[in-house]
Amino acid sequence: MKAPGKVNVSLDVGPLRADGYHSVASVYLAVSLYEEVAATSTPTPGITVSISPDSTLDLDGVDIPLDGSNLAYKAAAMMADVSEHATGVHLEITKRVPVAGGMGGGSADAAATLLACDALWNSGLSRDELAQVASELGADVPFSLLGGTAVGLGVGDELSPALVKAQTDWVLVAADFGLPTPEVFRTLDRLREAEGLDADEPTAVDPKILQALRSGDADALSRVMVNDLQRASIELAPGLRATLGRGEALGALAGIVSGSGPTVALLTHNPAAAESLAEDLRHYGLTAFPVHGPVHGARIISDTLL
Numbered sequence: 455m456k457a458p459g460k461v462n463v464s465l466d467v468g469p470l471r472a473d474g475y476h477s478v479a480s481v482y483l484a485v486s487l488y489e490e491v492a493a494t495s496t497p498t499p500g501i502t503v504s505i506s507p508d509s510t511l512d513l514d515g516v517d518i519p520l521d522g523s524n525l526a527y528k529a530a531a532m533m534a535d536v537s538e539h540a541t542g543v544h545l546e547i548t549k550r551v552p553v554a555g556g557m558g559g560g561s562a563d564a565a566a567t568l569l570a571c572d573a574l575w576n577s578g579l580s581r582d583e584l585a586q587v588a589s590e591l592g593a594d595v596p597f598s599l600l601g602g603t604a605v606g607l608g609v610g611d612e613l614s615p616a617l618v619k620a621q622t623d624w625v626l627v628a629a630d631f632g633l634p635t636p637e638v639f640r641t642l643d644r645l646r647e648a649e650g651l652d653a654d655e656p657t658a659v660d661p662k663i664l665q666a667l668r669s670g671d672a673d674a675l676s677r678v679m680v681n682d683l684q685r686a687s688i689e690l691a692p693g694l695r696a697t698l699g700r701g702e703a704l705g706a707l708a709g710i711v712s713g714s715g716p717t718v719a720l721l722t723h724n725p726a727a728a729e730s731l732a733e734d735l736r737h738y739g740l741t742a743f744p745v746h747g748p749v750h751g752a753r754i755i756s757d758t759l760l
């Protein structure tokens with residue numbers, strides 16, 4: 455199975471709730487950077503996980519747990535609980551999405567694992583039931599199952615698909631460090647508190663963002679994309695400001711920190727512009743991937759469907 459990473463084209467963050475989460479209003483875009491998960495039955499019961507980085511991703515010094523705290527492991531354990539024919543299972547994850555990068559890489563692993571175990575054990579869960587399990591695993595997991603373009607409300611898990619056929623072309627700049635999502639949210643709360651600002655409850659996304667995405671108008675999109683978490687990510691990693699500036703100086707229409715960061719997403723006019731911007735950024739020693747969106751959510755790998 456493969457599942458995509460995401461960029462939040464807009465992310466409006468409300469106040470901290472009693473459950474430790476923040477309500478959000480976000481436009482999610484699934485992009486063409488995929489995680490892969492192969493699930494195979496094992497003769498002994500239990501769940502094992504192995505990770506093999508794709509050649510495009512440097513995992514040196516990156517800590518990914520292989521035990522019960524791995525999101526893919528958790529996904530398999532939840533599927534085993536509801537599947538009559540569950541067996542032992544080995545999950546082999548091929549990583550391409552930067553780890554702790556704000557692109558929902560672990561969430562993509564979880565989404566791919568849900569489908570892989572569903573197929574392996576014939577769980578009989580409906581797509582809605584799978585989405586329910588997904589939302590128990592994390593705020594971003596339901597979107598990785600769904601893919602495409604969607605508006606996310608609640609904590610990001612209440613999704614409404616947005617009919618977007620037009621493609622937008624981006625360059626993702628991966629950092630050589632991660633940012634823990636909870637710390638980025640906490641930093642935003644702290645910055646707002648220091649300013650004496652009370653965040654409004656987000657209830658809807660700016661319709662201009664969906665209009666720009668639907669018409670594939672990258673210039674219009676570049677004027678309206680926004681991420682409330684960006685300033686918190688920059689507070690924790692001030693070098694991100696330079697990455698955004700570099701991207702724009704080299705011709706990106708606009709740049710945005712993806713989700714909780716530190717990956718930066720740079721918007722371009724077309725695939726050729728994305729290729730050439732990525733090439734230019736590599737000359738500055740940056741890790742840059744040209745991608746496009748929207749792409750499909752978690753699904754069986756088939757080259758003809760790429």
Ligand SMILES: C[C@](O)(CO)[C@H](O)COP(=O)(O)OP(=O)(O)OC[C@H]1O[C@@H](n2ccc(N)nc2=O)[C@H](O)[C@@H]1O
Pocket residue numbers: 462465474475476477478480556558561591592593594595608609610635636639713714
């Ligand atoms: C930043 C985003 O990636 C934007 O799509 C998501 O909001 C984060 O989604 P995620 O990583 O799947 O988040 P989870 O694993 O569910 O939550 C991790 C932690 O992030 C914080 N969190 C997450 C989502 C949210 N709406 N409000 C939060 O405050 C909470 O501290 C939570 O304990």
Ligand SMILES: Nc1ncnc2c1ncn2[C@@H]1O[C@H](COP(=O)(O)OP(=O)(O)OP(=O)(O)O)[C@@H](O)[C@H]1O
Pocket residue numbers: 517518519523524525526552553554555556557558559560561563564594632633635713714715
């Ligand atoms: N399958 C997994 N892949 C990567 N990290 C995982 C996985 N399972 C658990 N983790 C842990 O979760 C942390 C965040 O992982 P992930 O790559 O999903 O972050 P992220 O992309 O920033 O998430 P999001 O955008 O959803 O906030 C990692 O630092 C790692 O310790």
